[in-house]
Amino acid sequence: MMPLTDLRDEYDIVVVGAGPAGMAAALAALRTGVETVLMVDREVEPGGILNQCIHNGFGLHHFGEELTGPEYAQRFLTDLLDHHIDIATDCYVLDVTADRLVTMMSPAVGVRQVLAGAVVLAMGARERTRGAIRIPGRRPSGVMTAGLAQKFVNQMGLLPGKRAVILGSGDIGLIMARRMTLEGVEVPGVFEIMPHANGLTRNIVQCLNDFDIPLHLSTTVVEIHGRDRVEKVTVAPVDDRLRPDLSRARTVKCDTMLASIGLIPENELSQKLGLRIDPTTAGPVVTSTMETSRDGVFATGNVVHIHDLVDFVSQESLLAGENAARYVTGRRPPADNIKLNPGANVASVVPHTISSDREHTVYLRVRKPMEKSWLRLGEVYEKRLRYVVPAEMVSLKVRPRFLEHFHGDSLTIDIVPRDEPGREEQ
Amino acid sequence: MLAAARTNGQGARETSRTGFALEPSGTVAHTNRGQPALAPPSSCLHPVKVKDVTIIGGGVIGCAIARELTRYRLDVVLVESEVEVGFGTSKSNSGIIHGGHHTKPGTLKGELSWAGNQRWVRLAQELGFGFRRNGDLTVAFDEADVEVLETIAQQGKDRDIPGVEIWGPEKIRLEEPNLNQDILAAVDGPTAGVVNPYEACFALIECAVANGLDLRVESPVTAIESGGDGLLVHAGGEPIATRFVINAAGVHAEKVARMVGLLEPTIRGRKGEEYLLDKRLAGIVHRTIFPCPTPTSKGILVIPTFDGTIMVGPTAQAVEDLEDVTTTAVGATKAFDLARRLVPGISERDCIAEFAGIRAVAGSNDFVIGPTSVPGFFNAAGIQSPGLTAAPAIAEMLVHQLGEAGLDLVPRPEFKRTMPRPVHAASISVGELTELAESDRKFARVVCRCELVTEAEIHDAISRGARTLDGLKFRTRAGMGRCQGGFCTSRCMQLLAADSGAAMSDITKRGDGSWLVLDRDEIDANEVPA
Numbered sequence: 001m002m003p004l005t006d007l008r009d010e011y012d013i014v015v016v017g018a019g020p021a022g023m024a025a026a027l028a029a030l031r032t033g034v035e036t037v038l039m040v041d042r043e044v045e046p047g048g049i050l051n052q053c054i055h056n057g058f059g060l061h062h063f064g065e066e067l068t069g070p071e072y073a074q075r076f077l078t079d080l081l082d083h084h085i086d087i088a089t090d091c092y093v094l095d096v097t098a099d100r101l102v103t104m105m106s107p108a109v110g111v112r113q114v115l116a117g118a119v120v121l122a123m124g125a126r127e128r129t130r131g132a133i134r135i136p137g138r139r140p141s142g143v144m145t146a147g148l149a150q151k152f153v154n155q156m157g158l159l160p161g162k163r164a165v166i167l168g169s170g171d172i173g174l175i176m177a178r179r180m181t182l183e184g185v186e187v188p189g190v191f192e193i194m195p196h197a198n199g200l201t202r203n204i205v206q207c208l209n210d211f212d213i214p215l216h217l218s219t220t221v222v223e224i225h226g227r228d229r230v231e232k233v234t235v236a237p238v239d240d241r242l243r244p245d246l247s248r249a250r251t252v253k254c255d256t257m258l259a260s261i262g263l264i265p266e267n268e269l270s271q272k273l274g275l276r277i278d279p280t281t282a283g284p285v286v287t288s289t290m291e292t293s294r295d296g297v298f299a300t301g302n303v304v305h306i307h308d309l310v311d312f313v314s315q316e317s318l319l320a321g322e323n324a325a326r327y328v329t330g331r332r333p334p335a336d337n338i339k340l341n342p343g344a345n346v347a348s349v350v351p352h353t354i355s356s357d358r359e360h361t362v363y364l365r366v367r368k369p370m371e372k373s374w375l376r377l378g379e380v381y382e383k384r385l386r387y388v389v390p391a392e393m394v395s396l397k398v399r400p401r402f403l404e405h406f407h408g409d410s411l412t413i414d415i416v417p418r419d420e421p422g423r424e425e426q
Numbered sequence: 427m428l429a430a431a432r433t434n435g436q437g438a439r440e441t442s443r444t445g446f447a448l449e450p451s452g453t454v455a456h457t458n459r460g461q462p463a464l465a466p467p468s469s470c471l472h473p474v475k476v477k478d479v480t481i482i483g484g485g486v487i488g489c490a491i492a493r494e495l496t497r498y499r500l501d502v503v504l505v506e507s508e509v510e511v512g513f514g515t516s517k518s519n520s521g522i523i524h525g526g527h528h529t530k531p532g533t534l535k536g537e538l539s540w541a542g543n544q545r546w547v548r549l550a551q552e553l554g555f556g557f558r559r560n561g562d563l564t565v566a567f568d569e570a571d572v573e574v575l576e577t578i579a580q581q582g583k584d585r586d587i588p589g590v591e592i593w594g595p596e597k598i599r600l601e602e603p604n605l606n607q608d609i610l611a612a613v614d615g616p617t618a619g620v621v622n623p624y625e626a627c628f629a630l631i632e633c634a635v636a637n638g639l640d641l642r643v644e645s646p647v648t649a650i651e652s653g654g655d656g657l658l659v660h661a662g663g664e665p666i667a668t669r670f671v672i673n674a675a676g677v678h679a680e681k682v683a684r685m686v687g688l689l690e691p692t693i694r695g696r697k698g699e700e701y702l703l704d705k706r707l708a709g710i711v712h713r714t715i716f717p718c719p720t721p722t723s724k725g726i727l728v729i730p731t732f733d734g735t736i737m738v739g740p741t742a743q744a745v746e747d748l749e750d751v752t753t754t755a756v757g758a759t760k761a762f763d764l765a766r767r768l769v770p771g772i773s774e775r776d777c778i779a780e781f782a783g784i785r786a787v788a789g790s791n792d793f794v795i796g797p798t799s800v801p802g803f804f805n806a807a808g809i810q811s812p813g814l815t816a817a818p819a820i821a822e823m824l825v826h827q828l829g830e831a832g833l834d835l836v837p838r839p840e841f842k843r844t845m846p847r848p849v850h851a852a853s854i855s856v857g858e859l860t861e862l863a864e865s866d867r868k869f870a871r872v873v874c875r876c877e878l879v880t881e882a883e884i885h886d887a888i889s890r891g892a893r894t895l896d897g898l899k900f901r902t903r904a905g906m907g908r909c910q911g912g913f914c915t916s917r918c919m920q921l922l923a924a925d926s927g928a929a930m931s932d933i934t935k936r937g938d939g940s941w942l943v944l945d946r947d948e949i950d951a952n953e954v955p956a
Contacts, residue, residue: 092872107867111860129910131779141935158943228939
């Protein structure tokens with residue numbers, strides 16, 4: 001799209017990031033009645049990571065149909081362009097102050113400062129790298145994140161190699177296993193250190209099983225070989241404490257190793273702003289309106305916590321955008337009065353607080369897989385869950401009626417096996 | 427300390443004392459290869475322009491020597507086997523400029539360390555690379571350690587190094603509150619500093635090239651003919667006829683010395699693994715933290731690098747394979763365990779990158795610098811720690827020795843001593859960046875988001891000689907941050923390709939064999955098995 005060459009000095013709302021989170025937030029803000037919205041993105045095109053996700057499977061929840069990544073992004077972009085919105089692409093946000101003075105720069109506008117009535121942080125996430133998990137060996141060319149390989153293949157028409165081992169069973173790795181197979185790249189296997197896969201079940205089935213790509217659970221890469229380019233990797237099974245058993249190590253020939261070992265929220269701006277960060281999600285602590293610990297600064301999408309479906313990112317972000325607009329127009333809902341705590345087998349809960357006066361969607365991530373469990377919200381509510389895995393976020397609708405007789409100020413959410421004595425479901 | 431130079435059939439050569447207040451230690455045995463006396467090397471029969479000096483090896487030592495030699499009216503060539511300078515051991519260096527108080531007297535290491543330290547301040551100013559005197563602390567956990575500290579402090583006093591003193595626990599806690607509370611005492615070495623070793627290499631070589639150095643990369647030396655008046659260096663292409671050769675080949679210095687028949691120096695490899703931690707930890711220590719040294723090792727350090735990351739290492743492990751730059755699980759465990767003993771808040775969780783380099787350790791365990799029994803063949807070998815610190819002093823010493831050996835050192839009045847400091851958007855104010863962006867909008871386009879590297883910086887690095895992804899990374903920091911190139915690799919490759927007219931599939935990480943991507947037509951996706 002044509003770069004925006006002129007910016008206002010003030011905007012009702014500045015959205016940092018034009019991926020699925022930023023686009024949904026901007027759209028909701030405009031629908032809620034603010035006049036001026038600026039959405040800023042580092043890339044030349046809005047859409048974020050969706051632009052390189054050319055596979056389908058997006059939008060089943062949000063649009064009720066299966067779309068590719070670029071199609072999903074385009075739906076939002078088309079809606080946005082029906083409103084009046086300023087989109088600054090190829091533009092990098094250098095700083096956001098507590099007074100919501102946003103400093104950004106792009107070749108089109110140079111270095112500019114704009115004042116925002118509210119800010120929505122929607123910077124997304126980055127991939128964990130080989131360095132973060134300290135794989136011993138050499139550092140040849142050919143070790144990259146699955147997302148970078150995806151960009152090479154889908155956006156640049158290049159191939160990362162001829163034979164690629166995939167470390168980690170994150171969704172991008174699974175998608176890339178299939179994608180590369182289709183391009184004629186051999187994929188000798190996916191190696192996952194945990195005893196369970198880290199990607200969505202549907203991706204295991206559609207990307208690995210359908211293409212006869214083996215998934216080796218409780219197995220990891222213990223060494224990378226090759227002086228200039230990857231020549232092989234050594235893989236070994238791990239015990240229940242994730243320690244590799246080197247006596248059972250074997251080598252796998254390959255010229256490429258893709259890492260799909262998790263995502264990390266990109267919170268450099270949040271840290272500069274001094275936002276309170278939840279060490280478990282590595283994202284800002286947020287209220288039920290997705291407001292952070294700084295007044296008028298909202299955050300949404302993968303920058304808050306890693307999602308597995310873009311549809312949930314969109315839902316969360318519509319909420320964030322609406323509330324940013326309500327903040328600017330002086331129509332804020334009642335403040336939160338209940339803190340949510342992660343309990344048994346719950347790693348994280350977002351939002352961190354809720355209000356007893358309205359309905360909320362709460363997102364949880366479990367620590368370990370569990371079949372037939374109870375999800376318990378303190379003493380006030382419980383529901384049966386069939387099967388939970390860390391790779392798939394659990395969502396819970398918390399309705400005001402659950403809280404009618406609750407007078408406390410915090411609730412702990414537990415997920416416990418159903419063979420433990422449970423109360424009857426309400 | 428001098429070994430007597432043996433005759434080699436071409437007449438005994440007296441190794442001269444240098445005027446550097448130091449004696450060359452590099453005189454070594456030489457095999458008689460039975461060449462006829464005074465016969466010129468065969469290829470010298472052809473009229474070839476004779477170089478004055480050929481430097482073998484573009485590590486920090488070779489680069490420093492090259493820059494020093496280009497002060498004079500000389501024809502100097504540097505041959506480097508890798509695709510860019512500094513790509514061997516230098517790029518994996520810890521980047522510490524030692525304070526000068528750690529090394530024992532009576533060794534070249536000891537004498538050149540403080541001399542080198544003092545020269546880095548000016549070098550950094552002249553050549554525009556980063557250098558910070560952050561100081562160091564060497565800590566003691568028990569009374570035996572304290573005794574060692576006293577020796578170290580005394581070494582500092584003996585060399586008139588300013589500010590070296592012993593601190594008690596209170597002072598330590600005030601200055602470095604995150605150190606282990608069990609530390610009893612520490613030596614403060616305020617003269618110690620940190621640099622980016624690769625930046626220093628690039629700055630030195632760019633200055634030397636600007637002053638007429640003939641730099642030849644991807645030119646591994648395969649043979650050297652000696653005899654007659656000069657030497658003939660085979661390094662791909664036309665052999666280089668030269669009056670002097672400086673062997674600064676790092677871990678390969680033994681191999682190079684063998685090419686002229688020298689049996690020494692012998693070089694053993696000692697691997698050091700380093701672990702780089704996220705900038706989140708910036709400020710956990712301000713000074714480089716040394717444990718109390720043992721007779722064999724300086725131990726694992728906690729280093730606040732020039733760029734604000736924290737580095738843990740280096741380990742020290744003898745290796746047979748001089749290219750064994752693998753990191754190991756054992757090394758990681760050792761590095762982190764020992765680092766935690768110094769700074770308990772250090773954790774593997776914050777690791778963003780790891781790497782290893784091989785120290786070149788000579789048989790004497792000291793630097794081997796100076797003339798040899800082969801006329802014209804000089805060593806700058808066995809340059810292990812504190813080699814980076816000593817590099818500028820080693821360069822001056824060698825140049826002086828070359829002068830003593832008959833090289834005419836006529837100063838060039840037009841010598842460019844300064845180089846423009848490359849702009850790093852990350853280290854200037856928003857105001858300065860605004861101004862730059864007004865004149866060149868490429869300063870307003872961010873390529874590497876983690877380290878805030880702009881497109882203008884990438885173009886500048888390419889114009890200064892970056893030819894590979896690693897060359898760009900080491901010059902600009904693009905790809906060195908938390909995401910380790912996840913986002914900027916493809917963009918850096920595109921810019922390298924555009925500026926050099928190459929295809930994406932021709933771009934490498936660090937030279938031959940380290941290709942990054944393939945063109946689609948290199949795999950036939952529709953290939954039907956017969």
